[in-house]
Amino acid sequence: MTAERKLPRGWIESSLEEVADVIRGITFPASAKSASPEAHTVVCLRTSNVQRILEFDDVLHVPASYVKRDDQWLRAGDTVISMANSYELVGKVAFATHVPLRTTIGGFISIIRPKLLDPRFAYYQLASARVQQALRSTASQTVNISNLSLRAIYPTRFLVPPLTEQGRIAEVIESYFTRLDDAAATLERVQRNLKRYRASVLKAAVEGRLVPTEAELARAEGRDYEPASVLLEGILAERRRSDQAFEDLPPLPTGWAWSTLGELANVKGGITKGEKRKPSVTYREVPYLRVANVQRGYLDLRVIKMISASEETITELRLQPGDVLFNEGGDRDKLGRGWVWKGEISECIHQNHVFRARVIGDAIVPQFLSWYANTEGQRYFFVEGKHTTNLASINITKLRALPVPVPPRSEQLRIVQAVEESLSLIDSALASAEREPVRCARLRQSILKLAFKGDLVDQDSSDEPASVLLERIKAERSASATAKKSNNPRRSTNA
Numbered sequence: 001m002t003a004e005r006k007l008p009r010g011w012i013e014s015s016l017e018e019v020a021d022v023i024r025g026i027t028f029p030a031s032a033k034s035a036s037p038e039a040h041t042v043v044c045l046r047t048s049n050v051q052r053i054l055e056f057d058d059v060l061h062v063p064a065s066y067v068k069r070d071d072q073w074l075r076a077g078d079t080v081i082s083m084a085n086s087y088e089l090v091g092k093v094a095f096a097t098h099v100p101l102r103t104t105i106g107g108f109i110s111i112i113r114p115k116l117l118d119p120r121f122a123y124y125q126l127a128s129a130r131v132q133q134a135l136r137s138t139a140s141q142t143v144n145i146s147n148l149s150l151r152a153i154y155p156t157r158f159l160v161p162p163l164t165e166q167g168r169i170a171e172v173i174e175s176y177f178t179r180l181d182d183a184a185a186t187l188e189r190v191q192r193n194l195k196r197y198r199a200s201v202l203k204a205a206v207e208g209r210l211v212p213t214e215a216e217l218a219r220a221e222g223r224d225y226e227p228a229s230v231l232l233e234g235i236l237a238e239r240r241r242s243d244q245a246f247e248d249l250p251p252l253p254t255g256w257a258w259s260t261l262g263e264l265a266n267v268k269g270g271i272t273k274g275e276k277r278k279p280s281v282t283y284r285e286v287p288y289l290r291v292a293n294v295q296r297g298y299l300d301l302r303v304i305k306m307i308s309a310s311e312e313t314i315t316e317l318r319l320q321p322g323d324v325l326f327n328e329g330g331d332r333d334k335l336g337r338g339w340v341w342k343g344e345i346s347e348c349i350h351q352n353h354v355f356r357a358r359v360i361g362d363a364i365v366p367q368f369l370s371w372y373a374n375t376e377g378q379r380y381f382f383v384e385g386k387h388t389t390n391l392a393s394i395n396i397t398k399l400r401a402l403p404v405p406v407p408p409r410s411e412q413l414r415i416v417q418a419v420e421e422s423l424s425l426i427d428s429a430l431a432s433a434e435r436e437p438v439r440c441a442r443l444r445q446s447i448l449k450l451a452f453k454g455d456l457v458d459q460d461s462s463d464e465p466a467s468v469l470l471e472r473i474k475a476e477r478s479a480s481a482t483a484k485k486s487n488n489p490r491r492s493t494n495a
Contacts, residue, residue: 008454017154077119091135120170162463208253262400329393336381
């Protein structure tokens with residue numbers, strides 16, 4: 001009996017060792033494994049296959065000769081447990097609803113095969129928070145890896161209801177979990193649709209399709225308007241360019257004009273780590289932005305590092321609100337990625353792998369510029385960037401040449417307002433959807449907790465008590481051990 005609560009009628013408390021066999025996986029040299037099937041090989045599962053439902057993707061294939069005993073073949077109804085993993089994942093279990101191939105398991109996972117119990121009931125109890133916490137508490141720790149031993153997990157407390165009640169409990173759990181799975185699938189579709197809608201809002205904004213253009217409003221109101229070409233005249237007078245540079249670009253809405261980032265902003269690289277110090281110069285520590293801080297459409301400022309710089313460098317590279325940031329590259333998804341600095345840190349500079357574009361005058365709103373660079377501008381970065389194996393980069397000359405569409409100033413402001421209102425709603429909905437999986441996980445554990453308190457289904461007084469079931473399990477174990485001894489009189493076996 002437990003000290004906290006009397007067990008339901010007909011239930012008993014046992015141990016994992018009494019109610020199940022635990023079978024360790026096979027061992028084999030690294031040279032024996034392969035990623036694709038060959039003659040005389042079998043499927044071998046590993047820790048990455050131990051999800052909530054056992055997965056058969058990305059499996060190993062090993063020679064069948066490494067399977068030494070029949071009980072090392074996986075069977076439908078088995079529970080598989082991770083015996084070596086990170087602390088959060090060690091002890092994680094998966095249920096084998098079916099085994100489509102001749103399959104065994106690797107040495108870092110084990111099979112838990114219940115004796116005369118409902119296998120689904122056994123799995124759900126092993127997946128409950130109580131048992132998972134108990135398993136993790138027995139794990140030994142090495143560098144970044146926790147390990148479970150058979151000796152440590154055998155005493156794990158295991159509750160045994162009457163066999164027919166086990167089946168009823170498992171059926172009700174599965175009914176609730178099916179509904180939760182359907183809800184989770186719906187949430188995933190909602191999240192995908194919201195992300196697509198977010199991208200479509202930004203695409204419409206930078207193509208002039210989100211709000212009525214200034215030219216359309218001027219015609220409807222019978223007034224004149226100032227096209228972007230007039231807005232750009234002051235800049236273009238100082239930064240002369242050839243119109244031929246924009247001949248291959250798509251046509252723009254009436255009143256819009258093509259420009260380049262170099263015409264619209266002063267673009268500058270940042271500080272290089274490890275620069276040689278000059279003895280005559282005084283240096284001090286200052287926060288700086290790295291590539292990891294500059295994400296696509298937002299800044300991740302959770303971890304800000306410090307760098308030693310001179311006062312001259314700090315003054316030259318100090319970020320100002322409205323600066324548009326661009327990543328030089330790294331992984332291909334980082335190429336040209338960026339967002340707008342809004343003065344989140346009072347004094348902050350940027351490293352050389354992050355470019356800063358400081359808009360000249362009021363030719364373009366920084367948010368509009370960054371949205372364009374993060375959407376339609378990506379194609380330019382991929383085409384003009386330098387690519388090596390899995391890496392890409394854009395130099396400052398190519399960055400300055402980025403073509404940028406410029407709407408009339410008043411239209412830009414209306415676009416920014418419309419986008420920010422839409423993104424606020426979308427981001428709020430996404431944040432809500434992202435919280436739901438955590439809520440679903442808690443609901444699963446609440447259901448399991450009710451199940452193993454005996455509160456999920458009604459009890460039936462005609463059910464055979466679990467004590468009788470346990471006696472049958474013990475009798476079967478004793479008979480099995482006697483048979484093994486008679487078949488192998490000179491060989492001892494370990495549990």
